[in-house]
Amino acid sequence: MSELLKVPTMAEFMAQGKQPEVLFWVGCAGSFDDRAKKITKAFVKLLNKANVEFAVLGTEESCTGDPAKRSGNEFLFQMQAVTNIEVLNAYEVKKIVTACPHCFNTIKNEYPELGGNYEVMHHTQFLKTLLDEGRLTVEGGQFKGKRITFHDPCYLGRANNVYEAPRELIRKLEAELVEMKNCRRNGLCCGAGGAQMFKEPEKGDKDVNVERTEQALDVKPEIIAAGCPFCNTMITDGVKAKEKEADVDVMDIAELIANAQDL
Numbered sequence: 001m002s003e004l005l006k007v008p009t010m011a012e013f014m015a016q017g018k019q020p021e022v023l024f025w026v027g028c029a030g031s032f033d034d035r036a037k038k039i040t041k042a043f044v045k046l047l048n049k050a051n052v053e054f055a056v057l058g059t060e061e062s063c064t065g066d067p068a069k070r071s072g073n074e075f076l077f078q079m080q081a082v083t084n085i086e087v088l089n090a091y092e093v094k095k096i097v098t099a100c101p102h103c104f105n106t107i108k109n110e111y112p113e114l115g116g117n118y119e120v121m122h123h124t125q126f127l128k129t130l131l132d133e134g135r136l137t138v139e140g141g142q143f144k145g146k147r148i149t150f151h152d153p154c155y156l157g158r159a160n161n162v163y164e165a166p167r168e169l170i171r172k173l174e175a176e177l178v179e180m181k182n183c184r185r186n187g188l189c190c191g192a193g194g195a196q197m198f199k200e201p202e203k204g205d206k207d208v209n210v211e212r213t214e215q216a217l218d219v220k221p222e223i224i225a226a227g228c229p230f231c232n233t234m235i236t237d238g239v240k241a242k243e244k245e246a247d248v249d250v251m252d253i254a255e256l257i258a259n260a261q262d263l
Helices: 010-015 027-032 034-049 066-070 074-090 101-110 123-132 164-172 208-218 229-241 253-260
Strands: 022-025 095-098 119-122 147-150 223-226 249-252
Touching: 022 034, 027 034, 027 229, 034 123, 034 229, 034 253, 066 074, 066 101, 095 101, 095 123, 101 119, 119 123, 123 164, 123 253, 147 164, 164 253, 208 229, 223 229, 223 253, 229 249, 249 253
Parallel strands: 022 095, 095 119, 147 223, 223 249
Antiparallel strands: none
16 A cells, blocks of 8 residues: 555544545455555545545455355355454444445345444445545546446345446446446346356356356447456456457546546
8 A cells, every 4th residue: 555545543543533435355365466446545545535434344344255155165154244243343343335235235235134233335336425525526537438338246136136336337428328228227247246256257158257247248338337346357357358448448436436536
């Protein structure tokens, strides 16, 4: 991290007797995956630009348990979840924002029954709120008039019915939003869900991520926008498989907005 990025921890806030407006849950991908780290940095830059008092858990953050649960290890999931909930409750966290739909879905829908009750927002929802409140402004900049298609992450769209926030952000960039054949409620998985991200695909005629990338390329976009680090990886791989990386960029919504601002 460069000196310019302010990323305070909950422990630092606690030491000052203060509470941040929001806890930024970074997630495993956003912490460790080199590509996803860029999304994390872009979002932090936007939070700093909007003067949002936020904090991260830092080394106290552990995996939410989503991959364990999806792959059938309920015991491991509950161990991971309860550990996180104890940390969050000790800090009296009320509001959480995350750039990962898997973390978003798990903390929002599966932590309450284990004693973790928080207001949870996906980063596209939070960015939209900042825009609506006038704390952040967006100009089209380099994306004005560009053809952008948005891939709905399963855990954001179909699991939680969040379709408009990411699309409104793309429209704010004065870009041309083009929809794929399968979008919104009929969206197609990128192929990474259910912990498939961490294993090789089963035998078959075509990988899911290639199928999804073909649908995206069909609408001739200059940029495929994503709102999930897993989707980002899968579709980037799909674009490489189709040998289109020179023509089409795969970018997270936070990166689009940060780049339009030249942050």
